[in-house]
Amino acid sequence: MLVNDPIADMLTRIRNAQIAKHDTVVIPASNMKKSIAKILLDEGYIKSVDMIDDGLAGQIKIGLKYTDKKQSVIVGLKRISKPGLRVYAQCEELPKVLGGLGIAIVSTSKGVMTDKQARAAKVGGEVLAYIW
Incomplete structure (x- = not known):
């Protein structure tokens, strides 16, 4: 299956699994x-992260x-920067999610971090996503 936005797909799978009250969710790795x-x-x-090796990714x-x-x-997940509209922020402009109660996931030159x-x-x- 071709997915145009793999990060949005990951967040959607997590959101759907939580609505269905599943204990785990399996996502293609990157x-x-x-x-x-x-x-x-x-x-x-989240409770745990395990890698499943299937010979591919x-x-x-x-x-x-x-x-x-x-x-x-997790109360909410929101994708911010999308393939059609990238959103960048300098360190002074990084948003505080719910006044600091949530996190923003940021892809920086030093790796992915909060x-x-x-x-x-x-x-x-x-700015990849907001989680609260």
């Missing part, structure tokens, strides 16, 4: 998706995280 999944794991939005198995009442930990990490490193870049 280096960018691995970096985004690692950030979500480090920030506590592989797949990422993401364990979704829920509260005690089976409410999703908005807080990018501000601390004083680097800007492409």
Whole structure:
């Protein structure tokens, strides 16, 4: 299946799996998706990230995280920079998602990181997505 925007596809698969209350979701792997999944794991939005080797690019198995009442930990996912309209921001212009309660995922020259990490490193870049 040809996907024009693999990052939006990843976010949509996570969103759909959480709406359906699935425990895990499997996503085709890429280096960018691995970096985004690692950030979500480090920030506590997901439970686990496992690599599945299928002989090709592989797949990422993401364990979704829920509260005690089976409410999703991730309330919202929004793709910001799209293939048809790229969005870039300098370190001073990086947005605070929900006043600092959420995160922005930024692709910088030093790798993929959160908005807080990018501000601390004083680097800007492409704003990929908001997670809250």
